Amino acid sequence: MKRFMTALRTQRWDDHRYYHHSRINQSLHFVSAFSFLVGYAFMFVDPVKAALIGWLVSMTTRQAGHFFFEPKGYDHLNQATHEHKEEIKVGYNLQRKVVLMTIWALSPLVLYLDPTLFGLFVPWSSPADFMRQVAKVWLAVGIGGLLFRTIHLFFIRDVETGLVWMTKILTDPFSDLKLYYKAPIYLLKGELIDPGLDLIEHGMEEKHA
Template structure:
């Protein structure tokens, strides 16, 4: 059972890499995201709210900017797949779902600003520091909620194992992304915009 789980995890990781990380800019931003997420993981032990701020303001923004603005959206010659097809088979959050998640994240401080009690759940903030701490609480809930929501959703539309594998992948992505993409910034400085390794692998598979 553990062997099957680890095999499924490797498949999800490889599919994520080969389908959605062609751009060296995207890879480089994922490397930055991975480093900041690792810092956030350490901070969770002594200041979870500060970790939430780092996670959303640095880790998630760099990570998602790579997907939204730099990853090619045309026909994927390496994998012989259209962008639409890849969006449909995406196990986790595709771009449409990410728009919803990031919109909730971006609008939550505005809601708190307009209603300092957040519908009676918070004691009204009185300083900018109080405001940021309360925003961090909301973002922590949004992050954990987004992870659990998609995990449980996968239980129903796929199966329990797929959901648990995806959750494990997401939680360990900072470690695997660091290992996968630490060379990406140097490749980008050499003028390499697309990872040639994916094309070479595609040729071998073909």
Template sequence: MLSNFREQLRTQRWDDHRYYHHSRINQSLHFVSAASFLIAYALLFVDPVAAALIGWLVSMTTRQAGHFFFEPKGYDHINEATHDHKEEIKIGYNLNRKIVLMTIWALSPLVLFLDPTLFGIFAPWSSPADFMRQVAKVWLAIGIGGLLFRTVHLFFIRDVETGLVWMTKILTDPFSDLKLYYKSPLYLLKGELIDPGLEKHVKRA
């Protein structure tokens, strides 16, 4: 059972890399995201508010900017797949689901501004610092909620193991991304915009 879990984890990571990380800019942004996520992980135990601010304002924005703005959206000749096909088989958050999640994140400060108690959950904020602390708490809840929602959703549309594997992948992505993409900024500085090694690896796989 453990070996199957590891194999599924390896497969999900490999599919994510080969389908959605062709761009060296995207890879470099994932390196920045991974490093800042690890800082957020460490802060989570001592200052959850700071962890949430770093996690969303730095880690998530750099990570998703790479996917939205720099990753090729045309036909994937390396994997012989259309963009629509990749979006359809994406286990986790595809671009449409990410748009929903990022919209909820972006609009949440406005909701808190219009209703300082957030439907009676908080005591009304009384200063900009209080407002940011409460925003950070909301963002932390959105992050945890987004992770758990898709995990449980996968329990029903796939199976429990697939959901748990995906959750494990997401939580450990900063570690694997740091190892996988630490050279990408150097390749980018050399003018390499697309990872040339993907085609070789896909054919070998």
């Protein structure tokens, strides 16, 4: 368990230091984290609403931060190129996210063209029915995307790495609230890029350890 928790902290720290330099991205992650927690609460009473919140608010804000606001140039703080960071990404890098988000975006069209979704659903009869069925598909896409990458990591890394990553993803809303709750304040002050003081302090601690 100690090794598992150490690996979890390492994955979480690497995710923060490599992929969250933009204050806009951090602020969007704060919004995403809060809405994910609302979605988690709805999972116990109405999973359909949880899926709608998760995809329409949580995932869109989260991924917009990565796609449109996170710097793609050379990372001087970590001395790494964008290409290198994309290559070593444990979870979904931008290329994999394009595939996942494309599946998400196209699934309502598939359901519209085939109301039974290959025989899985009773044909929808109203816009409300359509949205509820779309939400069920999105819930399956979310769970499927999580399980697919977890099992994929079993084979390309090891079982522990996959389980650690899955745990990280499921608990990210809690850690993101803690990490990025000040980001909107910094953003309002005109700070677009995190100066990385915590990264520098962490590096000095490692050097003296």
